[in-house]
Amino acid sequence: MSRIIAFAGSTRVGSYNKMLLRAAVENARRAGGEVTHVDLRDYPMPLYDGDLEESEGQPPHATELYEMMKEHQGLLLACPEYNSSITGVLKNTIDWVSRPRDGDPPMAAFAGKTAALMSASPGALGGLRGLVHVRAILGNIGVTVIANQIAVPRVMDVFDDTGTLVDARTAEKVAGLAKELVETTNKLHG
Template identity: 50%
Template sequence: MTTSNPPRILVFAGSAREKSFNKRLARLAAERVEHAGGQATFIDLRDYPLPLYDGDLESREGLPANARRLQELLDEHQGLLLASPEYNGFITPLMKNTLDWMSRSDGERSGLALFADQVAAVVSASPGALGGMRSLALIRQLLSNLGVTVLPSPLAVPRAAQAFNENDELADESQRERLDALCQRLVNTLAKLHAADSPSGS
């Protein structure tokens, strides 16, 4: 990848709910990545249903088709931006299950290797006062376990039911600025990494 190509960033939320606050935040983050000079691909995990991870199922049938599709998407991108909802103080089963399947190997492709060179930013929105802070700590740990470099200063959006305006933008100026700063940092970090990896003079 040459420095003239914008870094590609895969964006999704750990919720399949149609009116999910985190899905709205992920879509908004994808827009801000584009504004920052990156190339964002937003996907809805509702379009990639997966069975609950089961080692016997994997041994018997191999990776589900949607797990392979998600791995292909990951391979086509250099960064991740994940919106992680909080269920009972934890990450959602959908987020955990999706990442578990994506990390598996199929004999031809190592799932963990696909994560190894990724850089990620994480955000969360919650109806509560903490804004999903517990979920953010856990998704950061999970991504780090997979070999992903996770940027500091994640964004937590509390009281999500009142956090978005009629245009689906964050109503609070400081939250808008923090989201912009996080997206810009992700784009800049990826651009610098790929510039360093490019052959001299290319």
């Protein structure tokens, strides 16, 4: 069984993307995936800076995530859209975790992995524009991003007050994407 690491590109406690991710994680587990759910809020890192890296090395949280990600074959990402692009926290995480480490091949935490992308937004496009950028970044560092993706518009209408996904159509899409990620990851890495 392939292992999948899941996180949202947000640190906000009430993030809609974190809610979407929780629903996807449950579905990936139901589909037979072994999923590690990570909250980037628990892994704060300074902004990537080559001088800082040279003088102090990798931040401990970047090293922790790097080691975790090396042990997983799949990525399940919920990606908020900020100004039509990727969030700073997600980009910074990718930047630090993608840095070379002695003894490991380049991009060891990303190369050869399979990823599924989702986004949610109060707006009409559901964060779709930001997913284009995330897809390009991941593709450039050796991740196979599955073609299917989910962008949930008017997200406040698909979750109840407890953060439970209540919209049947969205729930069906999330279940399908999670299952596709598990099956694709198993085929490629099983």
